[in-house]
Amino acid sequence: MEIRKQQADDLNFTLTLHVAKEDYAEKKTKALKDYRRKTDIKGFRKGMAPMSLIEKMHGGAALADAVNTVISESLNNYITENKLNILGEPLPSEAQKPIDWDNQEDFEFVFDLALAPAIDFTLSKDDRIVSYNVTVSEEAKKSYKSNMLKQFGKLENTDAVKEDDFIIADLQQGETKVEGTYITLRSIEDKTIKKKFIGKKPGETFMLNVNKAFVNETDRAALLKVKKEELAGIDPDWEVTIKEVKTFVEAEQNQDLYDRLFGKDVVKSEAEFDAKIEERLTSEYGQESDYRFMLDARQYLFDKTNIVLPEAFLKRWLYTINEGKFSMEDIEKDFALFLKDFRWQMIRQFIMQQQKLTVKKEDLQEEAKKIARYQFAMYGLNDVPEEQLNTYAESILSNEKERRRIYEKAEEDMALDYVKSAVTLESKDITIEELRKLAD
Numbered sequence: 001m002e003i004r005k006q007q008a009d010d011l012n013f014t015l016t017l018h019v020a021k022e023d024y025a026e027k028k029t030k031a032l033k034d035y036r037r038k039t040d041i042k043g044f045r046k047g048m049a050p051m052s053l054i055e056k057m058h059g060g061a062a063l064a065d066a067v068n069t070v071i072s073e074s075l076n077n078y079i080t081e082n083k084l085n086i087l088g089e090p091l092p093s094e095a096q097k098p099i100d101w102d103n104q105e106d107f108e109f110v111f112d113l114a115l116a117p118a119i120d121f122t123l124s125k126d127d128r129i130v131s132y133n134v135t136v137s138e139e140a141k142k143s144y145k146s147n148m149l150k151q152f153g154k155l156e157n158t159d160a161v162k163e164d165d166f167i168i169a170d171l172q173q174g175e176t177k178v179e180g181t182y183i184t185l186r187s188i189e190d191k192t193i194k195k196k197f198i199g200k201k202p203g204e205t206f207m208l209n210v211n212k213a214f215v216n217e218t219d220r221a222a223l224l225k226v227k228k229e230e231l232a233g234i235d236p237d238w239e240v241t242i243k244e245v246k247t248f249v250e251a252e253q254n255q256d257l258y259d260r261l262f263g264k265d266v267v268k269s270e271a272e273f274d275a276k277i278e279e280r281l282t283s284e285y286g287q288e289s290d291y292r293f294m295l296d297a298r299q300y301l302f303d304k305t306n307i308v309l310p311e312a313f314l315k316r317w318l319y320t321i322n323e324g325k326f327s328m329e330d331i332e333k334d335f336a337l338f339l340k341d342f343r344w345q346m347i348r349q350f351i352m353q354q355q356k357l358t359v360k361k362e363d364l365q366e367e368a369k370k371i372a373r374y375q376f377a378m379y380g381l382n383d384v385p386e387e388q389l390n391t392y393a394e395s396i397l398s399n400e401k402e403r404r405r406i407y408e409k410a411e412e413d414m415a416l417d418y419v420k421s422a423v424t425l426e427s428k429d430i431t432i433e434e435l436r437k438l439a440d
Contacts, residue, residue: 210236
């Protein structure tokens with residue numbers, strides 16, 4: 001086997017493999033014997049057909065199998081023996097000449113390969129990255145508390161319509177009557193029309209153009225209790241009679257509510273409730289601050305390392321491994337994001353190797369438990385037993401895709417913890433609104 005290397009630039013090169021008959025002959029013979037053993041031909045005992053007949057029937061496939069095996073082994077051996085850190089995998093060169101499998105005995109194959117760029121950097125206290133400290137305002141605590149109370153609130157009858165109330169009404173148009181239809185004022189965008197409802201009491205009647213009030217056909221069809229296809233033939237002017245007005249009332253603060261929100265007897269007073277709210281906000285803001293730090297640290301390390309990648313090769317590789325699921329136009333559109341993620345992955349892995357950091361099983365378990373706690377909390381379950389959390393975490397990790405995502409998150413957290421410990425953190429106080437504007 002003859003292999004020639006031709007370097008195109010620092011990262012791109014081609015390997016030309018000259019495959020002679022003696023390189024694949026043994027493998028082809030073995031492949032033909034396998035075909036013979038499995039082939040059942042009328043007139044011959046299974047596995048006893050003449051090799052000349054097997055060659056005639058399966059010679060082309062055996063040749064292709066043998067040559068492809070030789071190519072794969074030779075490429076892998078060359079990469080291993082020369083300690084090449086390649087990106088992706090070898091791609092058949094666009095300069096590859098057509099192969100005449102029927103008449104050729106010697107073959108030449110050309111592959112494009114790309115080297116991973118070398119990364120080498122150190123971090124010290126001379127490196128400075130901003131770390132944002134988000135303050136929890138009284139207004140934020142008040143809003144968060146109101147939302148929590150609304151989560152367990154209920155609709156109650158009220159005397160007159162206000163801005164965000166809900167209405168049960170009868171609609172009438174001549175002999176046609178729609179009884180007990182439901183109207184949500186939030187779905188009415190026209191402010192002038194919305195004012196017609198404000199202040200109205202049960203029993204009051206007024207005229208309404210439903211086409212103008214409910215521009216969305218799905219909402220209008222639900223209001224009139226008809227199919228969307230029937231709307232075109234309906235006169236839009238209806239007489240509306242208010243039957244009931246309902247307003248949303250926040251949940252009452254009591255021990256039952258505290259237990260539902262935080263678990264039995266975890267919170268026993270309004271002061272403890274307020275403290276829990278501040279604790280949750282601090283945690284949520286901390287997560288947003290950590291995410292901002294990740295973005296800033298990533299950009300800082302991009303600038304520091306200035307990793308150059310073989311972009312043309314990577315586009316071809318992405319197209320090839322996705323087997324036509326994405327067009328080159330699709331890949332081009334998202335390629336800048338791919339490059340960011342790819343560079344960040346390389347930097348993370350360099351940090352992990354340099355600092356001898358390892359993601360252990362317990363790290364994955366802890367990260368999966370965080371996800372489990374969050375998912376249970378979404379359903380108001382905040383006091384889930386540890387055993388149940390562990391079981392659910394194992395279930396999450398049994399999904400290969402989820403496990404990979406959790407592994408990458410754990411790896412990223414470890415790398416970022418190292419960055420935080422190695423550089424100088426420039427602490428900066430900021431409001432949550434200002435932090436979110438940075439993302440915009």
